[in-house]
Amino acid sequence: MKTIYLLNSYGLIFSCFFLITSASLAQENINSNLSKTGAKDSILNNWHRNPNAFRNFIGPTAYGPDLGSIQYQNYLLVINQINLSVGQRFSLGMGVELVSLLEDTVSFPSAFLNAKYSIPVRENFVNLAVGGIFIHSAGATQFFDFGGFYFAATLGPRDRNVTGGVGFGILNGDFAPSPFFLLNGNWRLSSKIGFISDNWIIPDLKIGLLSLGVRIIGRKLNWDFALFGTRERGGFFQVSPLPLMGIGIPLGIPLPHSPN
Numbered sequence: 388m389k390t391i392y393l394l395n396s397y398g399l400i401f402s403c404f405f406l407i408t409s410a411s412l413a414q415e416n417i418n419s420n421l422s423k424t425g426a427k428d429s430i431l432n433n434w435h436r437n438p439n440a441f442r443n444f445i446g447p448t449a450y451g452p453d454l455g456s457i458q459y460q461n462y463l464l465v466i467n468q469i470n471l472s473v474g475q476r477f478s479l480g481m482g483v484e485l486v487s488l489l490e491d492t493v494s495f496p497s498a499f500l501n502a503k504y505s506i507p508v509r510e511n512f513v514n515l516a517v518g519g520i521f522i523h524s525a526g527a528t529q530f531f532d533f534g535g536f537y538f539a540a541t542l543g544p545r546d547r548n549v550t551g552g553v554g555f556g557i558l559n560g561d562f563a564p565s566p567f568f569l570l571n572g573n574w575r576l577s578s579k580i581g582f583i584s585d586n587w588i589i590p591d592l593k594i595g596l597l598s599l600g601v602r603i604i605g606r607k608l609n610w611d612f613a614l615f616g617t618r619e620r621g622g623f624f625q626v627s628p629l630p631l632m633g634i635g636i637p638l639g640i641p642l643p644h645s646p647n
């Protein structure tokens with residue numbers, strides 16, 4: 388049964404990639420024809436650069452932050468994170484939540500560290516990335532007691548793309564027996580509005596995590612609002628009554644030329 392589930396998970400990922408790749412290539416032909424007439428350029432020139440191309444809601448893309456940029460993010464008012472570019476292809480993120488400090492038994496809050504190395508294959512269209520996240524849960528005796536490593540591929544430009552990936556979780560120094568999968572995407576509709584989606588398949592937990600939301604993109608402030616739900620194997624899809632909310636604030640000043 389587990390083998391069938393894994394095969395179905397792999398099949399879902401690769402089927403989506405095949406369809407998306409075909410659609411992306413078709414879109415590229417359309418964009419090429421539009422650029423010849425100047426129509427595409429006249430639209431894009433009215434859009435400010437998207438500072439969130441390196442992430443969806445929480446899940447990563449294979450793009451890195453703009454070279455020289457720093458961004459602060461807050462999720463649900465309790466999780467604080469800083470992301471910054473370190474060199475042309477390497478990016479680093481650090482985060483902490485402080486609510487757990489309200490408990491008398493907790494001396495150090497939950498904290499995390501993530502790193503990503505981006506590899507542009509075709510500029511502004513195909514990117515690969517390898518990365519990892521290391522998490523210390525509040526009250527744990529071992530520092531960075533769980534986390535994981537992943538490989539991701541992003542197809543499409545910075546404003547409209549899809550990301551698929553595979554990774555392995557780590558708990559107390561041991562790798563999970565089965566990989567997890569991610570299929571995320573974002574689609575910018577206008578200068579200020581776009582759709583985002585994060586979706587995870589975790590066979591070891593027999594669960595899928597799905598989300599769909601809206602991103603409001605400003606020059607100095609970005610808002611994310613998303614509904615999310617879970618589906619256990621053989622069960623019904625359940626949607627949380629509480630939305631996910633996040634805010635992003637660009638702090639650094641990007642250099643003129645981004646690596647990808």
